[in-house]
Amino acid sequence: AxxxxxxxxxxxxxxxxxxxxxxxxxTSESDYYLFWYKQPPSRQMILVIRQEAYKQQNATENRFxxxxxxxxxxxSLKISDSQLGDxxxxxxxxxxxxxxxxxxxxxxxxxxxxxx
Amino acid sequence: xxxxxxxxxxxxxxxxxxxxxxxxxxxxxxxxxWYQQSLDQGLQFLIQYYNGEERAKGNIxxxxxAQQFPDLHSxxxxxxLELGDSALYFCASRGGLAGGEQYFGPGTRLTVT
Numbered sequence: 001a002x003x004x005x006x007x008x009x010x011x012x013x014x015x016x017x018x019x020x021x022x023x024x025x026x027t028s029e030s031d032y033y034l035f036w037y038k039q040p041p042s043r044q045m046i047l048v049i050r051q052e053a054y055k056q057q058n059a060t061e062n063r064f065x066x067x068x069x070x071x072x073x074x075x076s077l078k079i080s081d082s083q084l085g086d087x088x089x090x091x092x093x094x095x096x097x098x099x100x101x102x103x104x105x106x107x108x109x110x111x112x113x114x115x116x
Numbered sequence: 117x118x119x120x121x122x123x124x125x126x127x128x129x130x131x132x133x134x135x136x137x138x139x140x141x142x143x144x145x146x147x148x149x150w151y152q153q154s155l156d157q158g159l160q161f162l163i164q165y166y167n168g169e170e171r172a173k174g175n176i177x178x179x180x181x182a183q184q185f186p187d188l189h190s191x192x193x194x195x196x197l198e199l200g201d202s203a204l205y206f207c208a209s210r211g212g213l214a215g216g217e218q219y220f221g222p223g224t225r226l227t228v229t
Contacts, residue, residue, distance in 0.1 A: 097216075108158040109158050
């Protein structure tokens with residue numbers, strides 16, 4: 001079964017600085033999706049960014065970008081110009097493309113604190 | 117607003133009781149996923165339905181069951197509730213188009229006393 005590992009339970013960053021959250025995954029598949037979700041104190045799960053494994057170009061959404069290293073099975077999230085509203089739990093997720101299930105696998109999360 | 121709705125938002129019940137959580141997916145989405153998130157924990161995948169059929173099962177207890185109806189809404193039934201079942205229960209839906217991300221509802225917070 002696929003596993004997703006987030007080795008940093010907690011991270012902090014100064015407001016306006018840049019922070020990188022790490023994620024690694026284990027799979028034998030060649031086609032899949034990777035995601036970062038944000039869960040602020042409201043507990044709502046919000047999609048931050050998506051990466052298709054077949055794309056070599058790293059995804060970018062405004063201040064959020066990823067560093068996708070397929071061979072290393074690494075998928076880190078970079079947050080630039082951090083804002084107070086970025087404080088949240090961040091979950092990395094993997095989605096298999098197998099017909100049966102298309103299941104998502106989530107990491108254990110990284111709690112990000114933004115220091116004013 | 118993700119377009120996924122869940123009711124009720126909060127539910128308080130006693131041990132041994134049975135509850136039903138309801139989820140309406142985004143318009144047009146055929147897949148519904150259920151997750152459990154205990155306090156300060158990650159997401160535990162429970163079960164997935166696609167167009168009325170069960171597609172994948174995760175760590176779902178035998179006391180729990182789910183179904184997806186012809187109008188695509190889904191219900192998660194939790195019975196013989198225990199204190200440890202207190203958690204936030206999320207429903208997520210996914211469309212069939214490229215992109216394939218899930219969109220989460222706001223969750224139902226279940227408290228078992």
